[in-house]
Amino acid sequence: MRPFSIAVSGKGGTGKTTLSALLVRALVDAGRTPVLAVDADPNSNLHEALGVRLHETLGCMRESEFRKNIPPGVARNDYIELCFRRALVEEKGFDLVAMGRPEGSGCYCFANDLLKTCMTLLRRDYRFIVIDNEAGMEHLSRGTIGIPDMIVIVSDPGTRGMRTAVRIRDLARSLGLSSVPVFLVINRFKGTDASAVAWEPFGVIPEDPEIEAAEIAGLPVGSLREGSIARKAVSQMAEKIIAIANEKIRD
Numbered sequence: 001m002r003p004f005s006i007a008v009s010g011k012g013g014t015g016k017t018t019l020s021a022l023l024v025r026a027l028v029d030a031g032r033t034p035v036l037a038v039d040a041d042p043n044s045n046l047h048e049a050l051g052v053r054l055h056e057t058l059g060c061m062r063e064s065e066f067r068k069n070i071p072p073g074v075a076r077n078d079y080i081e082l083c084f085r086r087a088l089v090e091e092k093g094f095d096l097v098a099m100g101r102p103e104g105s106g107c108y109c110f111a112n113d114l115l116k117t118c119m120t121l122l123r124r125d126y127r128f129i130v131i132d133n134e135a136g137m138e139h140l141s142r143g144t145i146g147i148p149d150m151i152v153i154v155s156d157p158g159t160r161g162m163r164t165a166v167r168i169r170d171l172a173r174s175l176g177l178s179s180v181p182v183f184l185v186i187n188r189f190k191g192t193d194a195s196a197v198a199w200e201p202f203g204v205i206p207e208d209p210e211i212e213a214a215e216i217a218g219l220p221v222g223s224l225r226e227g228s229i230a231r232k233a234v235s236q237m238a239e240k241i242i243a244i245a246n247e248k249i250r251d
């Protein structure tokens with residue numbers, strides 16, 4: 001099985017985690033399981049948005065301990081897979097893994113290499129992978145998440161947000177990801193001026209008071225009621241993504 005992976009990017013606070021969580025839910029609801037949710041933001045909070053508990057991140061594996069702990073006779077990759085499985089949170093229809101932050105100072109090569117191996121080992125088990133990235137393009141530029149099938153840039157409707165979206169798109173291209181389609185999603189749209197739109201948006205998520213209510217009540221955004229405007233908008237987006245994935249499989 002070759003999974004279809006979606007990297008969600010954008011500047012801080014635009015709604016990457018919100019979209020990622022709603023997208024995971026929408027893909028599960030559409031029966032496109034199993035889905036892997038990857039939290040690639042060092043300040044992991046995708047689990048909260050999905051309402052699941054996280055006990056370990058991959059980043060906390062240190063090189064020294066890692067080498068020391070490999071049981072005799074166990075191959076390196078088998079051990080990586082074992083560690084990975086330990087960090088994996090299994091839910092109905094989806095699993096979640098958080099990359100966390102590599103510990104200590106100095107070279108991150110080991111952690112990056114480990115993440116890369118993990119992702120390669122993991123991929124084969126899933127139909128869809130949704131990656132919630134940090135504001136930068138760190139994991140995309142370091143190659144830890146591999147080459148995604150599509151990049152979704154989340155932006156607020158304002159001019160400044162759009163400028164950032166264009167910058168991220170250009171950055172993705174300069175990182176050798178020019179073959180990857182980059183889509184724009186406008187979030188928190190209030191039905192007003194859309195003249196600033198940088199390029200034809202793939203989806204628009206309206207400002208949804210139910211998201212704010214969930215935030216205040218400390219409830220996971222992933223469990224918004226089905227009829228909520230944000231959930232409806234993301235379900236439509238999921239349908240489009242499924243169609244693109246089907247198209248890609250046929251090719």
Ligand SMILES: Nc1ncnc2c1ncn2[C@@H]1O[C@H](COP(=O)(O)OP(=O)(O)O)[C@@H](O)[C@H]1O
Binds near residue numbers: 018019188207208215
């Ligand atoms: N469509 C929306 N309507 C209302 N509030 C939203 C919407 N999308 C995101 N938010 C709120 O905006 C804040 C930032 O969203 P978040 O997904 O955490 O952004 P990011 O992951 O990009 O930093 C959160 O408080 C979230 O509840």
Ligand SMILES: [Mg+2]
Binds near residue numbers: 017041045132
């Ligand atoms: Mg986030």
